[in-house]
Amino acid sequence: MKKAAIIGGTGYGAIELIRLLDSHPYIELAKIISQSQHGELLDETYPHLATYVTQPMQELHIQQLIEEIDIVFLATPAGVAKEIAASFLDSSIQCIDLSGDLRLSSSDYEMWYQKKPASEALLEKTAYGLTEVFQEKIKQANIISNPGCFPTAALLGLIPMLENNIIESKGIMIDGKTGISGAGKNSSAKTHFSTTNENVTPYKIGTHQHIPEIEKYLSQHVEESSVRVTLTTHLIPMTRGLMCTMYAPLQQDIDTADVIDLYKHYYEQSSFIRIRKQGEYPSTKDVTGSNYCDIGAYVDKRTNQLIISSAIDNLVKGAAGQAIQNINVMNGWDEKTGLSFLPVYP
Amino acid sequence: MKKAAIIGGTGYGAIELIRLLDSHPYIELAKIISQSQHGELLDETYPHLATYVTQPMQELHIQQLIEEIDIVFLATPAGVAKEIAASFLDSSIQCIDLSGDLRLSSSDYEMWYQKKPASEALLEKTAYGLTEVFQEKIKQANIISNPGCFPTAALLGLIPMLENNIIESKGIMIDGKTGISGAGKNSSAKTHFSTTNENVTPYKIGTHQHIPEIEKYLSQHVEESSVRVTLTTHLIPMTRGLMCTMYAPLQQDIDTADVIDLYKHYYEQSSFIRIRKQGEYPSTKDVTGSNYCDIGAYVDKRTNQLIISSAIDNLVKGAAGQAIQNINVMNGWDEKTGLSFLPVYP
Amino acid sequence: MKKAAIIGGTGYGAIELIRLLDSHPYIELAKIISQSQHGELLDETYPHLATYVTQPMQELHIQQLIEEIDIVFLATPAGVAKEIAASFLDSSIQCIDLSGDLRLSSSDYEMWYQKKPASEALLEKTAYGLTEVFQEKIKQANIISNPGCFPTAALLGLIPMLENNIIESKGIMIDGKTGISGAGKNSSAKTHFSTTNENVTPYKIGTHQHIPEIEKYLSQHVEESSVRVTLTTHLIPMTRGLMCTMYAPLQQDIDTADVIDLYKHYYEQSSFIRIRKQGEYPSTKDVTGSNYCDIGAYVDKRTNQLIISSAIDNLVKGAAGQAIQNINVMNGWDEKTGLSFLPVYP
Amino acid sequence: MKKAAIIGGTGYGAIELIRLLDSHPYIELAKIISQSQHGELLDETYPHLATYVTQPMQELHIQQLIEEIDIVFLATPAGVAKEIAASFLDSSIQCIDLSGDLRLSSSDYEMWYQKKPASEALLEKTAYGLTEVFQEKIKQANIISNPGCFPTAALLGLIPMLENNIIESKGIMIDGKTGISGAGKNSSAKTHFSTTNENVTPYKIGTHQHIPEIEKYLSQHVEESSVRVTLTTHLIPMTRGLMCTMYAPLQQDIDTADVIDLYKHYYEQSSFIRIRKQGEYPSTKDVTGSNYCDIGAYVDKRTNQLIISSAIDNLVKGAAGQAIQNINVMNGWDEKTGLSFLPVYP
Known part of the structure; x- marks a missing residue:
């Protein structure tokens, strides 16, 4: 003990x-x-x-x-x-x-x-x-x-795709959504119920300290130059839960099914990563109170983008x-x- | 096993x-x-x-x-x-x-x-x-x-007081408040987010099937006639959690501190019952996801009523x-x- | 102008x-x-x-x-x-x-x-x-x-019944439920989203300053002695909306339909009072953003109590x-x- | 009349x-x-x-x-x-x-x-x-x-930038977030309170019928070929409110202040468009119940992207x-x- x-x-x-x-x-x-x-x-x-x-x-x-x-x-x-x-x-x-x-x-x-x-x-x-x-x-x-909460969800979704050269290292957009507990226990306008309930509030756009954290650990997985990402973060009227919806330009012609297989293979030994099947995406509620990170993916052939959705409980x-x-x-x-x-x- | x-x-x-x-x-x-x-x-x-x-x-x-x-x-x-x-x-x-x-x-x-x-x-x-x-x-x-969800919270709060002749067996009011999961998994107007969010909705007033259940098991604890209670139930815009706020005429002159002691004594061997100290009352969130039933009490000397607040997670x-x-x-x-x-x- | x-x-x-x-x-x-x-x-x-x-x-x-x-x-x-x-x-x-x-x-x-x-x-x-x-x-x-928010909802529901000698002036219970905006704009644990969301929180039990306000104006409507009420108040995870669920001993044998008629008659000239028909009760959402006070009533013959439900937007x-x-x-x-x-x- | x-x-x-x-x-x-x-x-x-x-x-x-x-x-x-x-x-x-x-x-x-x-x-x-x-x-x-709800928010944010050649017509990402009323009045798992509360749920990724609508009316504002956008949509646990967070590659070197001026100029005659000042972004609650569309913008010099945030009440x-x-x-x-x-x- x-x-x-x-x-x-x-x-x-x-x-x-x-x-x-x-x-x-x-x-x-x-x-x-x-x-x-x-x-x-x-x-x-x-x-x-x-x-x-x-x-x-x-x-x-x-x-x-x-x-x-x-x-x-x-x-x-x-x-x-x-x-x-x-x-x-x-x-x-x-x-x-x-x-x-x-x-x-x-x-x-x-x-x-x-x-x-x-x-x-x-x-x-x-x-x-x-x-x-x-x-x-x-x-x-x-x-x-x-790791920070946004970096955890973002990196777990992006690293397998970058390592396998599925996506470009430039032009990655991360749209972050977090429950209010992410803003901590202190009382402020940002955590006031009447202010945050029935509301979506963007915050720290372009200035969030999780930006360099995500970039640092992504960069360790591509040889060449350093990776740059765009991150926005939004307060969502819920207590727990965090989702990163991510958009990245595809490096190669690939199907959603193959992307999903790649994820499954990458996380084969990982007890806490669950990959959604084709056509399904995780909700934050699917992981509430647990240590899971659930990931879904969709290849948008129309725009040649990979869309990744990654959900965790921000406190777990x-x-x-x-x-x-x-x-x-x-x-x-x-x-x-x-x-x-x-x-x-x- | x-x-x-x-x-x-x-x-x-x-x-x-x-x-x-x-x-x-x-x-x-x-x-x-x-x-x-x-x-x-x-x-x-x-x-x-x-x-x-x-x-x-x-x-x-x-x-x-x-x-x-x-x-x-x-x-x-x-x-x-x-x-x-x-x-x-x-x-x-x-x-x-x-x-x-x-x-x-x-x-x-x-x-x-x-x-x-x-x-x-x-x-x-x-x-x-x-x-x-x-x-x-x-x-x-x-x-x-x-037991039903309302009867669980109500009976755990009322039985010790009835058994000890603290409250009258007539004139007990139970104001029940439950999260929407209490209405089950089926989709209906009653469980629709846009209908129930930002809303308190009374339902089944005077006709809830938990009324006879509460009365039956209360009656087993008083000698004389059968106990009658008034129960109202309200849908609260939350998923889990149930509270019964209860009002009962006092049979004797007693202080809040003594009522609290009585509860503590009654539930001495019960791992899941937690009695709040004087001046504090349970919130439903204090028991979310757990098997606890938290109970608080207040003797209203002005009106000679005992007010009892009892909170559980309705699903646990x-x-x-x-x-x-x-x-x-x-x-x-x-x-x-x-x-x-x-x-x-x- | x-x-x-x-x-x-x-x-x-x-x-x-x-x-x-x-x-x-x-x-x-x-x-x-x-x-x-x-x-x-x-x-x-x-x-x-x-x-x-x-x-x-x-x-x-x-x-x-x-x-x-x-x-x-x-x-x-x-x-x-x-x-x-x-x-x-x-x-x-x-x-x-x-x-x-x-x-x-x-x-x-x-x-x-x-x-x-x-x-x-x-x-x-x-x-x-x-x-x-x-x-x-x-x-x-x-x-x-x-008037205060709870007194508004409570008095509009109780006064017609007291004036018409339908209910006793003793033994009136008022179970108040309010949205968080009722706690004002200041940030505190009481208004913190993570604390109040998915939660019902009783507060100021027996000590709320709206108790003497309700009693004062009720007392003006009965000849004899002063009226005493029991009031509890609860924070509900919504921004706006307030409901008083009220319980009062009946003075006479009367049907729900007659109670409803009495209310309708009493508020005939009042543009903002809407009386629900038998078997229906107001939800707080029915009045959100408006100046209405909606009232429903039920005669509980089993316990000889009148149950009144009164809903307003606390800010309107x-x-x-x-x-x-x-x-x-x-x-x-x-x-x-x-x-x-x-x-x-x- | x-x-x-x-x-x-x-x-x-x-x-x-x-x-x-x-x-x-x-x-x-x-x-x-x-x-x-x-x-x-x-x-x-x-x-x-x-x-x-x-x-x-x-x-x-x-x-x-x-x-x-x-x-x-x-x-x-x-x-x-x-x-x-x-x-x-x-x-x-x-x-x-x-x-x-x-x-x-x-x-x-x-x-x-x-x-x-x-x-x-x-x-x-x-x-x-x-x-x-x-x-x-x-x-x-x-x-x-x-117009559809997402197209309204998206087009009002994107058209002035496309018309003024601020952003590229390729590589536009739209991350849509809507309250549950957007899913209509019918009861289903998608609108069930217990399912949607405390949750962010992506839906119709890559298949939303608002994609071609946005593309059609954007394309009318650029000479050359047709515009393609990536749209994802998310159910947010609130009743009303819709936000599009948008990401578009910049065509030219420009400052946030100038982008904001351009918006103000473009919507000078428009009573319902309100442009946030530099460093501020609209929340959906800022427009609840009203016909306003509030827009904020940020030039991310690090990644050469324009980030636009556009908020409306989806029902208004x-x-x-x-x-x-x-x-x-x-x-x-x-x-x-x-x-x-x-x-x-x-």
Whole structure:
């Protein structure tokens, strides 16, 4: 039984980690750490955890963690995580950072996050936790940068097609749609029910920090120059769920059926990727509460475009679920351990 | 490992049973039976079950079930269930009926359901599956009538107060609020998104078949005459969740704190009942996806009324979850077996 | 053409007044006043008003208002309104206060709002703006206290029954359900989408400031002692809409049909009250965006209770619409002036 | 006062026409015709129309209409409309067809609708009712083919850019998002609340009948060859509202500010088009219940793409509102007549 701690215990990422870890057979959640609310009981904020919570949230003590804990999940905001992660560099702690701090090169991080980047030493030791694609690196790493929610859905849909030279590396459009929980727990106009309900709201057009993240990891899969993508993101009036509808120019004449076969082959060993059959496309509700990423595809012969639809639960495969999946891989456990439940439907 | 079958495999009750049984350690779901869709794969209707489903739904063969199966869940409509349940009377099958067929006396059933009632022989052998209250009878029964969703929330809130003579048995008002999944999977004006979204819709006022069910089981807890309740039900624009807000005249001068203590004491041994502390009330979201029933109370001294708020997930504690809880009790397993997960929040 | 000003221009009450006044034939909205945001353009906060807004919001200058303006709508928070309203006491300004400041007696206000009450001089000159019931007083008043949203729905349903001695004045239960816009424009956990969506949340049980308001105006309609009601309120995952489901002990043996006839007779002259026929009940969506209050009733012979269901749009009949209806009555215009549009459906 | 009739009186298009015509100063709605429900009162299906409806729906009698009526709105399904419209060819009736029957060339109609097309005589006399762009033709026509909901939003965003050679005519991607009312009044899995709530559902990918409609009217604005677009459509869990997020390769180096100026200039005379300022994008809620189309734009210099976001209420500008706007133009009235109300917000 490994001992885990969550740092940043009061956001939605942490709350979902708590739910998922509760049924993990090899991990015991030993500490929930919150700098802003230590001393408080978590179920005062989250009554759905009534009877679950037995001890108050704790302050952060790095040395104590290094001594007592095996696994640390960083569910802190960008900017905070990189400092904490650096403290574990020389320890044996397995650290999963759910923020964006360790996802980009220093220069890109500075430009898109407008914060000071993590040290090169830290970035070099960090593996990007898109489990299905980077699991060899994940197995050997102690520090994982857990992917952003849009990048998870986008990369899982695009990488197999780019690797197989099905689509061009230029002219890829990603239309992202996310539930409001993606905007976090803080109250603002952006998360106000009366503002967001019965509404579709585009946001951060052209400026979303997930753009360079998607481009960085796509570029690792084509030889030549760097890939550029266009990403728009939209708030959808639902709590959970994220979809990327993607458009990419075809490099070759291919049928939908063959594209689907390619996907199936690519993800043959991946328990959490489900490919829809021809003529069917995933809905976000098909994956709610689960770690699945469902993918559908359509070759538009009229316009020579491949249309890809990729759906995840932003809090599971897009955050806490993938974090646990990475921990499973790092520890040599089956990637499904503690994650093999069906979606909650309807 | 016990073998289970679900009969009526395509409604929401069945779908939730499938989700929950999938993580039950002692039950294997061996057969999904559907008279209307046998031969089909369930994931054609429900793509969220993709990769889970490996064999088509089957026709109903009673004798085969008796030979091969240990546990049968009846997720069929009222009217159908009682015929099937009767076939198992002399077998060793443990049968849980999720319909209303076995919940009322013959005369009440005829009046409120306007169908021919089950045989007296069947009714006599049936235990009412409100697990927390009737577990002694459930342990000894082979046939369980699983409670309706409103009765579950209402009875769990009212019974401790009636038993302890806190409230009068006359003048109880129950204001029921349910998510649209309570109206089932069939498409109609009542379940149409454009009709029900951004809407509160009262329905079946004074005529809901859950009225006699609540009255029957409340009456078993007061000596004198029969209890009468007023129940209204409202469709709420959400998928899951059910709340009963209840009003009952106080029999004695008592404080909120004492009422809360009484509840805590009454449900001391019950894993799934959580009592809110003074000044707090449950939201339906606090129990989503879980088998919990959360209860809050307030003594309104100004009007001498007890106000009780009781929240469940209508598809879990109000249907499939309680069915499995009953099976656990019938088999001597911990009632939490396969049901000990946290709510999905947010 | 009368000139109007709105004070407190950035809340939902003001925004709805702007929408409704825009099509009023006899009122010109001359000023929008905001102490916190004067100098700003309202469409920066509310882009749906783009092209409508031509001048910035202004500071409050009482004397200037008295000289230039005929009608003032106070859409300010409780506590602020009573100070401003007092300034108009000796002027010819018609002032409608949408806050709770002028609704209660001094002692009740102090107890339930926990603020210093308005002066007796102001309270004496104020008429309560439940248009259908108090129009004679409204015609003669210059200062109107516009009713709260729950009291509007509750009183319109209860008063005809109390006046006609159909129901008892004791044992009335009001189960209130409101859309999230009722919680206002400010961001908080209570208005957060992820918290409130897919959820029913009871709040302020036993402590809602609308309780004494309902009781005060009900009591004016029965000779004997004062009426006491039990009110609970619930947040429903919708933006607009409010329903009171009410339960009251019958004083006499009467049929549903006769109750409905009584309502129809009582509201014969009232353009905005629509009585549902026997067996039908209003949904909140039936009145969305309109000034209607729809009422349905059912005599529960089994329990000797009258069940009343009353639905309004909380921002229209529950706030801005009724405010304009009152202005119409005060000026001798048809009460429908500027308000005679159909509900927005679906 | 012109007399109008609606044929197909029970769908959402008709219901919205009734709401809007009710406040039109020059049009009297004289007849509501329904082949399937004639003899019934419309408020039996739609209680929000209680007190509005005074006469039952009628059967269709073409000759009677020609004699008594000036304006006919066809709110019938595709396939039915073209037969009725043909009957008015030699009459003086102004006919607006809200279905897709008259929008495409015969060959395209046959291919995409898989029905027999309208006669050439009828198609030749029909003007396409995208009011802002085709008003000269609309003024001279008696028969109008009212645009589809997605084409309205897409064309209003794309045409000014194509006409001004800002974007290429190849490689245009349109990501469409619509509220569930776009799927109509009929109950099906696609409109079931429990299926569609908390969900984003792609549908008709590559096969939507709005694809050839968009292409046909875009092609009329570029000299050379025909334009091809990629369109995907998604059901969003909201009742009303439609957004097209569009991506098009830039033909020239241009700044966002200049693009916005071009839009403003193009729509200078158009009362219902509102262009967002730089850095802001429309939400569907900004136009709910109104005839506005709000447009925002962003030049993505990184990828040399123009991103356009265009939002309408699918039932107003996307159907009934635009139909009335066309009637206004045909009769020489101000296009805003009866449509100049503000959006319903929040």
